[in-house]
Amino acid sequence: MDKVNIKKLAAELNLSAATVSRALRDSHEIGAATKARVMEMARKMNYVPNPSASNLRSHKSKTIAVIVPEIANSFFSQAINGIEEIARAHNYHVLIYQTHENVELENAFIRSLLSGRVDGILISIASGLNGERNFKDVLPVLPLIFFDRVYEDIEAIKITTNDYQSSYTATKHLVENGCKKIAYLKGIDHTPAGKNRIAGYIDALRDSDILFDDRLMIATGDEQQENPDLVKNLLLSQKPDGLIASIEDLALPCYYACRDLGLKIPEDVKIISFSNLKTAGILNPSLTTITQPAFEMGRTAAGILFKILNRKEVEPNQTLVLDSELVVRESTGSLTQPSPKERA
Amino acid sequence: MDKVNIKKLAAELNLSAATVSRALRDSHEIGAATKARVMEMARKMNYVPNPSASNLRSHKSKTIAVIVPEIANSFFSQAINGIEEIARAHNYHVLIYQTHENVELENAFIRSLLSGRVDGILISIASGLNGERNFKDVLPVLPLIFFDRVYEDIEAIKITTNDYQSSYTATKHLVENGCKKIAYLKGIDHTPAGKNRIAGYIDALRDSDILFDDRLMIATGDEQQENPDLVKNLLLSQKPDGLIASIEDLALPCYYACRDLGLKIPEDVKIISFSNLKTAGILNPSLTTITQPAFEMGRTAAGILFKILNRKEVEPNQTLVLDSELVVRESTGSLTQPSPKERA
DNA sequence: TTTATTTACGTAAACGTTTACGTAAATCTG
């Protein structure tokens, strides 16, 4: 069984390749009877158009790229889920790239996408300072949409969450529950999201008449192994009574650090984390979270991209802000058992 | 700035396109000096080869496809992570498809991949009975490797875990910790993995002189929402003292059901789950798991695929079995606090 | 030195589509 291409299909039908091609794409130039014959034979011969040939000629790849720091992460995997769903609805294919926070790698990925491999890019950028970003070179060539981890120094379409407000709310929540010394564990602090979260924290402290103490704001490591120790050091040296984990990966280190030091959550230390963990509700104790609408962000970003690809009207450099949700659970001292509602 | 292609590059260098093409691929037919000139100019002009044209001519797409039931799942996202890592090392691109356990969709994906879009496929199959599978049509055309959720009725390369043994061990573990009535929550029970897990459970009961009672083995729903109720019904009607969650998604429903019914874990009910949840160690109580080497499975499957693509020697229809790990924690009645070792 | 071989490149075809252009027949227009 040789590969069946459009020519063999045409030969079998006593038609020209052009006619077959048009029939398959349901062109108005082709008679209904002929279309039916072509479809029938295509099915019978198991014809699948060669995408390379098609892309080459039509300059459409029917493929989009998603670039994220990590795949094995609740937020990003949920976002990719949303993206894939929309892509599926448009019969598009999805390429995945993970940068592991490496800017060089990110640039290399983008570069490799600039010659027709994809029709558009959705990206959540790597949190690294070093290395030039080449987004300016991309935008004239390819639609590119930022989600969650957006790039500041460029006008583009960006999908974010209300990080400042969420962080402000989180901090206030700790204050309201009695915290006086609230530590902040930094992550992705070179991205706008990271900066906004820090700002929200600082402003909430100020509005609560708590003096900002920079010894309570620590940087965390890229290597996950070291983070429990970093948190332990913080707990021992500064004795905070509240912890804000600015990214999900820092929640577990907090729990481990408290466990190892014999500190009770929430009695000794209250913890709140930015997190999309599905298990937040059944942690020990259950974890109060700021939860981002990951799936929806993916859907939204992809939706806008496809509007662009389908030449629909799209507001040029919009920044769309979706709201994160504060889900109060036991780790911040909520006394009641979480209701089923709060499980999600 | 028009798109720069190989012809413009060649014109700029006073060379033929053929020479430029060969120089870029480091052919031995090209002189060192010329190669250097070409490379230099390519960099300067920001030349990126058009993949469609290249694929069309060379019949190599430098792309592989990964088909999984869900992306937003610890096991699969970790496996994809491993796959992506290996693909990266080989300068390959990765297409992602999720089937949501829909066999029709899975078939459609595979069909769409048969005309040169990818050089190979890694798949963890959908757990559905209905619908014919067309894997036989794929194998002569494209290398395809099954991982975790493998297809029984075909000779192919398969990467699995020791599901029978793991399930046997899990069941024995519950017995040893005092369980007499062990319920089994089925999932993916149409795949070999699912069947093996059931077999391991039944055999372990038999070897423990416990009568198998099919009322204790319940099917779970595709809709996650209904599962807590299914588990509640089971707990109320059968009063089991042990629960085996055969897939990760069933662990949370068990916790919620116990919480809602006021049953203490592990005092009233002991729970063990197949799971790759990173948070297993800090659940309330911490969850004893059978943990699959997800990342390694991804790496292994991808590694073999690239051996095939690089025409290395590969044992034709091998089934490679990686070992899952029993991680004992509090939910099965371990009295001691888990050590840092057991956190992973 | 003559012939054979190697080196370094050019020419042109091919990969499988899509589409601009052309055209005969069918249909419409007045």
Next chain:
DNA sequence: CAGATTTACGTAAACGTTTACGTAAATAAA
């Protein structure tokens, strides 16, 4: 019913590479 228009298709070029084949110059073999 003559001319204009529409319908339904065919011809051939084009998309941007890779590669089989050819060849002149350089080198090696004799």
